[in-house]
Amino acid sequence: MKLDLANIPHLxxxxxxxxxxxxEHMAxxxxxxxxxxxxxENGLMELGSKSFFKWxxxxxxxxxLVALSLNIDPTVATDLISNLANSGLLGIILGGLL
Structure with missing residues (x-):
């Protein structure tokens, strides 16, 4: 499933x-x-880009945000990041970038 604008409220x-x-707390x-x-959240009002990033x-x-940037299913991005973090590779990758 690729993300489309109709899925944003659900997301x-x-x-x-x-x-x-x-x-109430989010408010x-x-x-x-x-x-x-x-x-x-019910799609009756749009959230501006600045507020979207704050959310x-x-x-x-x-x-x-990674999923949106790569145009992939958010669950795929979540699994990918989780797997990298659990494997220790994320620390190595980030360590090389810093």
Whole structure:
């Protein structure tokens, strides 16, 4: 499954729940009303790019950003990053870059 714009609201909800955040807590973090968070997650309101990146940062969803950048399924990116981290290769790769 490739990500399309219609999946963004579901993706946002998924990242929030994965971080175990309620809509109320996410609203506090994003400085938005809870009703706006609900509308965003239900596809009734769009999230601007600046707010989208803030949402991704606050939910520790760098894997989703990698997936979007590579145009791949977010679960593939999550598995890839997890496997690299568990194998120790990620530290070696990052160590070589730093």
């Amino acid at each position: 946002l909800k998924h990242t929030r729940k994965r971080k175990k955040l309620t809509q 506090e973090i994003m400085h938005l009303p809870q009703s706006t968070i609900s509308k965003i 991704m940062r606050k939910t520790d969803s760098q894997d989703i």
